Amino acid sequence: MEVVIVPTERVGSVGADIVGSLVRRRPESVLGLATGSSPVAMYADLIRRHRDGELSFADVRAFTLDEYVGLPADHPQRYRNVIARDFTDHVDLAPNAVHGPDGLAADIAAACTAYEQAIEDAGGVDLQVLGIGTDGHVAFNEPGSSLASRTRIKTLTRQTRLDNARFFGDDVEQVPVHCLTQGIGTIMEARHLLLLATGRAKAEAIHQLVEGPVSAMWPGTVLQFHRHVTVVVDDAAASRLQLADYYRDTLADKPAWQQH
Known part of the structure; x- marks a missing residue:
């Protein structure tokens, strides 16, 4: 696991460097896209690079x-619409190139199975973008989730719904109770994981992710077992890291021949 600690204003550009490097090397790459506030600055930088x-x-x-379960297709907080607004509508992705779990499916279990198959048929994900919740969840794999889980329906914790209420007029009752999410086992099959986090509210989750014991109570900690993880954080999110100075030294002395 590589930990990159940079000023807040550089978190997005460092993430964009990593995504851009992959896409230039492998134009037919398969990307895993996250919503939420963590990757927004990175998407903005990628859009700028595309326009330039x-x-x-x-x-x-x-x-x-x-994806949330049950939100209407035109709801502004449906994740298909959020990712379009934040990123995909502003670059030259092909019209049918972006896929998401079907939160409006009549048969939820079948939709989850079909989504897993679609990822497999695409050859798997080359680079998966991730954020992390204040309670350590990745995607919507809440504390207690199986570390081998696959795409499935999940019930959101009260804390996650409170965290996301800002997108629903600060009304937690408007935040859906259920979602479809890639499982931790699904995420772990991506070839490279890129996790972005900023702010002191994420400090404990980042500490557990990087330095804590692997536990389903902090689902993100399973990333310690992945062969290629890059964690990009600002100083506030890194403030609980016991080995922060070592991570800074490691980055400063990184061999030039090592790729992202």
Whole structure:
């Protein structure tokens, strides 16, 4: 696991460097896209690079991490609409290149199975973008989730709904109770995981993710077992890391031949 600690204003650009490097090396890459506040600055930087002619997503395919169950197709907080608004509508991704779990499916279990199959048929995810919740959840894998879980329906914790109420007029009762989410086992099959976090509210979750014991109570900790994880955080999110100075030294002395 590589831990990159940078000023807040650089978290998005460092993430964009990593995504951009992959897309230039492998134009037909499969990206895993996260919603939420953590990757917004990165998406804005990628959009700028695309508009400046530095980057094309024409041959890229993408899969989103999760989706609320039951939100109407035109609801502004439906994650398919959020990712379009934040990123995909502003670059040259092909019209049918972005796929997400179907939160309006009549048969939820079948929809989850079909989503797993679609990822497999695409050859798997090359780079999965992630955020982390204040309670350590990744995607919507809440504390207590199986560390081998696959795409499925989950009940959101009260804390997650409170955290997301800001997107629903600060009314927690408007936040759906259920979601579809890629499982931790699904996420762990991506070839590279890129997790972004900023702010002191994420400090304990980042401490547990990087330095804590692996536990279903902090689902993100299972990323310690992944072969290629990059964690990009600002100083506030890194404030609980016991080895923060070592991570800074490691980054400063990183061999030039090592890729992202």
